[in-house]
Amino acid sequence: MKNQLVASILNEIADMLDMQEVEFKPRAYRRAARTIESMAEPIEQVYAQGKLLDLPGVGEAIAKKIGEIIETGSLEYYEELKQKTPVDLENLLAVEGIGPKTVGLLYKKLGVKSLEDLQRAAQEHRIREIKRLGPKTEENILSSIELAKRSRGRSLLGEALPIATEICDRLKVVIRTAGESGQLEAAGSLRRMKETVGDIDIVATSNHASLLTDEFTRLPDIQKVLEKGETKASLLLTNHIQVDLRVVEDESFGAALMYFTGSKDHNIALRKLAISRGFKLNEYGLFKGDQQIAGRTEDEVYKKLGLDGIPPELREDRGEINAAMKHQLPSLLAYDGVRGDLQLHTRWSDGQQTVEEMAQAAKNLGYEYIAITDHYSRMPIVNGLNEQRLRDQMNEIDKTNEKLNGIHILKGAEVDIAADGSVSEDKVLRDLDLVVGSIHGTFKQTKKEMTRRLISAMESDIVHIIGHPTGRKINEKAPSDLDFDELFEASKRTKTYLEINASPQRLDLSDANAALALRSGCKLVINTDAHNQEQMKNMRFGIGVGRRAWAEKKDIINTHTLEDFKKTLKNG
DNA sequence: GCCGTTTTCGGCCCGACTGTTTTCAGTCG
Numbered sequence: 001m002k003n004q005l006v007a008s009i010l011n012e013i014a015d016m017l018d019m020q021e022v023e024f025k026p027r028a029y030r031r032a033a034r035t036i037e038s039m040a041e042p043i044e045q046v047y048a049q050g051k052l053l054d055l056p057g058v059g060e061a062i063a064k065k066i067g068e069i070i071e072t073g074s075l076e077y078y079e080e081l082k083q084k085t086p087v088d089l090e091n092l093l094a095v096e097g098i099g100p101k102t103v104g105l106l107y108k109k110l111g112v113k114s115l116e117d118l119q120r121a122a123q124e125h126r127i128r129e130i131k132r133l134g135p136k137t138e139e140n141i142l143s144s145i146e147l148a149k150r151s152r153g154r155s156l157l158g159e160a161l162p163i164a165t166e167i168c169d170r171l172k173v174v175i176r177t178a179g180e181s182g183q184l185e186a187a188g189s190l191r192r193m194k195e196t197v198g199d200i201d202i203v204a205t206s207n208h209a210s211l212l213t214d215e216f217t218r219l220p221d222i223q224k225v226l227e228k229g230e231t232k233a234s235l236l237l238t239n240h241i242q243v244d245l246r247v248v249e250d251e252s253f254g255a256a257l258m259y260f261t262g263s264k265d266h267n268i269a270l271r272k273l274a275i276s277r278g279f280k281l282n283e284y285g286l287f288k289g290d291q292q293i294a295g296r297t298e299d300e301v302y303k304k305l306g307l308d309g310i311p312p313e314l315r316e317d318r319g320e321i322n323a324a325m326k327h328q329l330p331s332l333l334a335y336d337g338v339r340g341d342l343q344l345h346t347r348w349s350d351g352q353q354t355v356e357e358m359a360q361a362a363k364n365l366g367y368e369y370i371a372i373t374d375h376y377s378r379m380p381i382v383n384g385l386n387e388q389r390l391r392d393q394m395n396e397i398d399k400t401n402e403k404l405n406g407i408h409i410l411k412g413a414e415v416d417i418a419a420d421g422s423v424s425e426d427k428v429l430r431d432l433d434l435v436v437g438s439i440h441g442t443f444k445q446t447k448k449e450m451t452r453r454l455i456s457a458m459e460s461d462i463v464h465i466i467g468h469p470t471g472r473k474i475n476e477k478a479p480s481d482l483d484f485d486e487l488f489e490a491s492k493r494t495k496t497y498l499e500i501n502a503s504p505q506r507l508d509l510s511d512a513n514a515a516l517a518l519r520s521g522c523k524l525v526i527n528t529d530a531h532n533q534e535q536m537k538n539m540r541f542g543i544g545v546g547r548r549a550w551a552e553k554k555d556i557i558n559t560h561t562l563e564d565f566k567k568t569l570k571n572g
Numbered sequence: 573g574c575c576g577t578t579t580t581c582g583g584c585c586c587g588a589c590t591g592t593t594t595t596c597a598g599t600c601g
Binding site for chain 2: 023024025026027028029032033056057058059060061062096097098099100101131132133134136137140201205259260262264267268269270271272274275276280281283284474
C-alpha cells in the first residue's frame with residue numbers, strides 16, 4: 001500500500017513550494033495528498049485502472065507524478081526540489097509556530113537546515129536579527145523545541161472518549177447547579193469516532209462562562225494549565241492528552257460545534273457550498289451579508305444550506321454532502337442496534353470472568369444473545385481448551401442457559417488459523433454454534449500467502465467468522481498486507497463474515513476497509529473480543545467504525561434476531 | 573495545479589492570534 005508514501009511526497013512538495021513562496025500550488029498538492037491519505041483503495045490499484053483523474057484534487061500534472069512514483073519508486077521533480085532546499089522539513093515544521101515560509105526564510109538568511117541548526121541559531125540570538133522575526137519568536141522556538149521533544153502522537157479513541165465523557169459530566173453539573181440551560185458537548189475527531197484523536201475539544205454555552213472555565217482548570221489529573229481565559233481554557237492532562245474548552249454564545253453553538261467537530265475537509269466543502277448559495281459560513285453561524293440566518297443548532301445550519309443533517313461519523317468529505325443534498329444519506333447502524341456480541345472469552349481460557357458473569361453483563365447491556373468463544377488452541381499463553389474441556393464448558397453453558405432468562409448463550413470457540421491456512425478439524429468444533437477463526441502467529445508472510453491463508457480458513461466448513469482480519473494494533477503493529485478484493489469475494493462466496501473487532505487497540509477491520517467491504521457487498525459482524533465485563537462496553541467503538549464505513553443495520557449480521565442470525569450462518 | 577448549479581479562465585475557506593508591525597504576514601485549527 002503506497003498511499004502513505006505518495007501522500008507524504010505530495011505534502012512535502014507542497015511545503016517546499018510554500019518555502020519558495022509559490023502561490024496556490026501548495027494548496028493543490030495538499031488537497032491531492034489528503035485525498036490519497038484518506039482513501040481506502042490502494043493507489044496502485046487506482047493507477048492500474050487508469051482512474052487517477054477521478055480522484056478529487058488530482059489533475060493531469062499530479063496524476064503523472066503519482067504514476068512516476070508508482071512505476072519507479074521515486075519522483076524526479078521531488079528530488080530536484082529537495083536539491084534546491086536541502087532541509088529537514090519534517091522536524092523543522094514540527095516546531096510550534098514555524099511553518100514552511102519561516103523555514104524558507106531561516107534557510108535563506110541563516111542556512112538553517114536541521115533542528116540542531118535552528119536551536120543553535122536561536123541560542124546565538126541570530127534569529128532576532130531577521131526582519132519579520134524577533135526576540136519573542138526566538139524564545140518561542142527554544143521552548144517549543146523542548147516541548148516537541150517530549151510530546152507524543154495521537155491517543156486511542158478508547159482512551160480519550162471515557163476521559164472526555166467524565167470531563168463533560170463534571171462540567172454539566174456546573175451548568176445545572178447554576179440553574180441555567182447551557183449546552184455542552186465534546187467535538188473534534190472524538191465526536192467523529194476516529195480511531196485516534198489528537199486532542200479533546202469541548203464546546204459549551206453558558207451565561208456563567210467563568211464558572212465553567214474555573215471548574216475546568218480544577219479537574220483532577222492535570223499536569224499543566226496551558227491557558228485560562230474567560231471563555232477559553234486549555235489543559236494538558238498527566239497522560240499527555242490536551243483538552244480544550246470553548247464557551248460560545250447560544251446562537252452560535254451549532255456552528256461552533258460543527259466547526260470544532262470537523263473534519264477540516266468537510267468544513268471547507270460546506271463553506272464553499274455556502275458561498276455558492278450567497279452565504280458565508282464560519283464558527284459563529286451561517287450569514288447572509290452580516291445577518292446571521294442559522295447557527296443555534298447544527299441541523300439548522302445544514303437545513304439552510306439545503307442539506308439533511310449529517311451524522312458526525314460521516315463528516316469526512318467523502319460524498320456525504322452530495323448524499324445529504326439528495327436526501328440519500330444512509331440510515332446508519334444505531335449505537336444500540338447490535339443484539340449480540342459474538343466473540344467473548346471467559347476464565348476457561350484467558351478471560352477473567354465466568355460464563356454466567358459474562359452472560360449477566362450481556363443481559364444488562366440489553367443483548368439478546370452472545371457467543372462464548374474461548375480459545376481452542378495449543379498455544380500455551382492463552383490457556384486454550386482441548387476437546388474434553390470444551391465439552392465440559394458446553395455443559396456449563398447448557399446449565400447457565402437454563403438458569404438465565406432473557407439472554408441466550410451460543411456455544412463457540414476461537415481457533416487458530418495455521419500458517420498454511422488450515423484449522424483444527426476436531427469433531428467437537430462441529431457441535432458448536434459458532435467458530436471464530438483468527439491468526440495468532442506467523443505474521444510475516446507475503447501478501448499472497450496471507451490472503452491465501454485467510455481464504456483457506458474461510459473455505460473450511462468449520463469457520464463462520466474471521467476475527468481481527470488484518471491483525472493490526474494501532475500505533476504498535478502494522479496490518480497484514482492483504483488482497484481485499486479476493487478476501488471480500490471469498491467472504492460472499494463462503495458466507496464467512498469478516499469481523500470489525502471493537503477493541504480500541506485493534507478496530508480491525510478499520511473504517512476504510514470496512515467501507516470497502518460493504519461497497520463490495522459483504523456483510524460484517526461487530527464483536528468486542530472482551531476478556532471481562534468492562535470490555536464488553538467497547539462495542540460502541542466497533543459500531544463507530546461501522547458508522548464511519550456508512551454501515552446500515554442490514555449490513556451487520558449481529559443486528560439480527562437470534563433466529564434470523566442463525567439462518568445467516570453457513571451449515572446453519 | 574485544480575476546478576466549474578456563476579466559469580475551460582480566474583479564481584482558490586475562515587477567523588483568531590501572535591509578533592511584528594504602523595497595516596500585515598504567517599501559523600494554526
